[in-house]
Every structure is written in C-alpha cells, then in structure tokens.
Amino acid sequence: MSQPIVTFDKVNKWYGNDFHVLRDIDLSVAKGERIVICGPSGSGKSTLIRCINRLEEHQQGRLIVDGVELSDDVKAIDQVRKEVGMVFQQFNLFPHLTVLENLTLSPMWVGKTPKKEAEEKAMEQLQRVRIAEQASKYPLQLSGGQQQRVAIARALCLKPKIMLFDEPTSALDPEMIKEVLDVIIELANQGITMICVTHEMGFAKAVADRVIFMDQGQIVEQNNPNDFFNNPQNERSRDFLSKILGH
C-alpha cells in the first residue's frame, strides 16, 4: 500500500479538563481513499476531521497530514491548510462578497494569483458545480443547495489533495440534498481523497471505500460499506444503524 496521506497515531483530545472527546484514535487514510464517518451526535466525528486542518488541536498523539506533522508550528499548519479543503454544515460563505469574490479571495490573497487568472479558474470551478450563472450574486440571494455548491467550488479553488466534508447536507432542505450530493459524488469519481461526516447512508454506500463508525470519542468499527451496513459487528453500530434505518 502506498504511503498514507493522513495518519492518526494514538490521538487524544479533551475539551476543557474533563470532556475526553477523542480517545486513542488510530486511523490512516490512503491517497485517493473515500471515507465516510458516521455515529451518534457528540461522538467526536466533527472534531476528528477538524483536527486534520487544525481547526481543533489535539493534545496527545501524532497527526501527520501529507507528510507534515501538525503541532503548534504555524508554518506546518499553513502548509497543511494549503492541501486540505473543507466544506461546512453551515456553508460559511462570506456574505459581503459575491460568489465570484468568495472563490477568488484566497487564490488572490494567499496564492498571489493575478485577478484575471483567479477569476477564470473560479469560473471553471463554478461550472464544475453547475452554478456559473450565479457568479455575480451574493450568497444570501441563493438557495441553501446553491450556497453549499458554491462552498464546494470555493474549497476546490485551492486545488486541495484532501477534501473534508462536515455534514454538508444536514442544514439543507430535503429537496436540495440531492443536488449537493451529486456534486460530491462527481468529485469522488475524480480520485480526490475525501473524508466526509454524514448521515446520508445511501451516499455512503454509493461512494465510500470505507465507513468508520464512531461513538464516545472512539472508532468503534470500520469496514467497507457493504459489510458495515449489512453485517455490523459491534453492538453499538447495530444499535445506531437500527435507529437511523429503522423507518
């Protein structure tokens, strides 16, 4: 197997002094692998992926992303963030900038790309998520599904090696979930490394190479989607699956 692109080695994290949110996480993600993380709320799923780009810091263990170990070193953090794109549950688009400006901000200010070139590349990404005609609108003028697709395009503008999705469809109206998932599935088929926290089990079956089930800060079970959904080994995963698939 090739060198893993993300490696968690006995990672521990606490919120405050007594809330142990990640317990002895061991996980390695291969290049191009597509992982879905699920589990009950409060189980540490979001915290886990937010550690990968250092939105949260871990207190024990080692976390290596694309050959760079994450620590307090600001340079290492900057380097990792260049390789990792992230899509949030609440979109987090910048409401005071147009769609196009949302996309060109980082290439122009961080990547020092000339404006014209940045805009051309941004339009390519907008076409990829099928929303190019909205480029001059402000985010609040778009529907939730459209906003989330813009957010995906914005993350893609950095040409990341890894994409993190933190419940990308949880804040959407049901009729908009599909348009966002379609875009993500398309991305998945293009070979980018992807780690996605989601409860969309159909989506997990369709794209995931591996499903990881977390509970109480631990990775309880991991398996390929087929076996995980049809034949969960752990009692807690069975319990969780019966709750979300029960009706």
Place this chain on the structure above:
Amino acid sequence: MDAQTFQPIAPRPAPGKTEGLLPWMRSNLFGNWPTSLGTVVLGALLLWLVPQMLSWTLLRAVWVPQVEACRMDGVGACWGVVAEKYRLIIFGRYPFDEQWRPLVATVLMVSILMASCARAFWKPWLALLWLAVLGAFFTIMFGGVLGLSRIETDRWGGLPLTILLASLSIAMAFPVALLVALGRRSSMPAIRSVCTVYVELIRGVPLISVLFMASFMFPLFMPQGFTIDVLIRVLVGITLFAAAYMAEVIRGGLQAIPKGQVEAAATLGLSYWQTQRKIVLPQALAMVVPGIMNGFISTFKDTSLVTIVSLYELTGSMGLALNSDAEWRPFKIEGYLFIASLYFLFCFSMSRYSHWVEKQVNKSKLR
C-alpha cells in the same frame, strides 16, 4: 389522512383608495379617537407656537448691526449681533487683519473632508492629499514662513479650530479604536488586559478631566524645558477619549460575526490580519455604522469642551465675542442660535452621510 383537493380562495373586494391627501389624513391623523384627539391638541399647540416663533425670528427681527435698534420695545430677534460679531465668533482671537488665513485653511479642510466622503476619491493618493492639506492648514494658520506672520496656537479659535479638532481626533480615533477592539478579543492575555484597562479607565472619567490632565497635569510630568503644544495635547486627549468609546462599538460588531466565518477563512489559508481585513471587519463595521457615526457626531460636539483649557473653538469664541462687549452681551441667545445652526449643519450632514454609507454596505443583503 384524507387527500385534500386544492380549493382556491374566493375573491375579496379590492381595498379602499389609500392614495391622495384625504385618505392619507383619514388614516394617519384621524384613524381613531385617540389619534384624532392627539391631532387636534398638537395642531392647536403648533398654531399657537409657530406664529410666535416666526414673528420673533423673522417678522419682528432686527437685521442691522445697531444696538439701539435692538433695544427698542417690541422687537424680536436681534440678528444684528451676528452681523456685528460674526468674524469674532467664527475666527475667535485670530488677529483680525489675518483672518483670511483661517478662512482659506478652513475651506481647504472642509473641501477635503467632503471629497473623502465620495467613493470616487477612495484611492491611495487621497492619503497623500490629506497630508498635503494638513501641511497647508498648519502652514497657513501658524505662519512664520513665506512672509506670513507667526500666530501661536493659543490665538487660534472659532470654527477652524472646531473643524481641526473634530476631524483630526475622529481620523486618529478610528484606527486606534479598531486596534483596541481587536486587542480586546486577542488570544494573548497581555494585549487583552492592556486594551481592557485602557477602555475602562477612559470610560470611567469625564472628558473634562481628560482635557484637564492633558492641559495642566501632563506638563508637570515632563522634563524641564520640554513642552508639547497645548493644541496637540488636547488633540491626543480627545482622540484617546473618543477611541475608547468607539472601540466598544466596534467590538459589538466583532462579537456578532459567526465563528464559522473565521474558520472558513482559516481553511482557505488566510492569515490573522487578512482574515480581519477581508472578512471580519467589513462585516462588523457594516453592522455598526450607526453607532460609529454616533461617536463621530458626539466627538464633533465634544470639542466645545476645550474652552475650559483656554482653547476658544466655536462655542468658546462665541462666548468671548459677546462677553467682552457689554453693549451686545444681552443678545447672547441670538449668538447661540447662530452657532447652533452651524453645529446642526455639520451634524446633520454627517447623519445623512451615515445613511448613505449604510445603504452602500448593506447592498449584499438585498435579495
């Protein structure tokens, strides 16, 4: 559950006519009996007061600068006092023959202030233009070069001093306030506590005491023979005072920015200062435009307090102009009304400008 069929709502009669004067009066002035009562009472009050005011301010007013005419029985406002004393009121103790200098300096200053308000002028060279205008202002006022006689700052006064104090202290207070507001939210405890102590100290004392300290106590701490011009000390005092309040207004805006905005900026690789400049401050400041303009306007009016440290700006020079002349002293009210209208002119313009800015910055919220 029964499948419900779609049932259109039956048409309703069209609403009554709501345009035109009569329908407007009916709905706004005589809608119900408390409104009608209020309309009648207020209308009677206005009918009683307005003619008297008009008669005093205009019809029976004396416009010529003659004390005798103003002293006659039954005359109204004595605007002659303004005609007689306007140069003293507007330019204070600045030497009479040299008063073209503050006039030119003020026109320059007001022009650049107005230009700075227009979007077309928001270019890098505006800063250079500001430096040039400030240089010209001080050169013309202070003199000592180019054959201009030297006029010390304690002779400066009136409207030029008001405009100078207000615009410079506002211009300097704003960046200080930005930094203090960011500092109070810093993750570094030292910076946070320095900023907090500064804000709490300044907010804990009245402006008058800050001015006293700047003007009388500060020189005591300085080594012998070392002096800073009182105008500059007062300017710094007002700036620090205004900045503390403005910092809290801005901090209010900063608090309202969701954490996700900063996180999104971080994942895009933006540095702390890039995030503040491009993401946080534009949104935070847009939210607190009314509060900031409040601060600007009150700073403008607060400059009238510098009279107590013997700098005679507009209010002070007005007092000076009339107190020194026993003949005209009784007509202070007219004098104060005159400078009040000048203050109003400036404050109202600022307030209108603030409305315009609000509209500009809220464009992205239009659907």
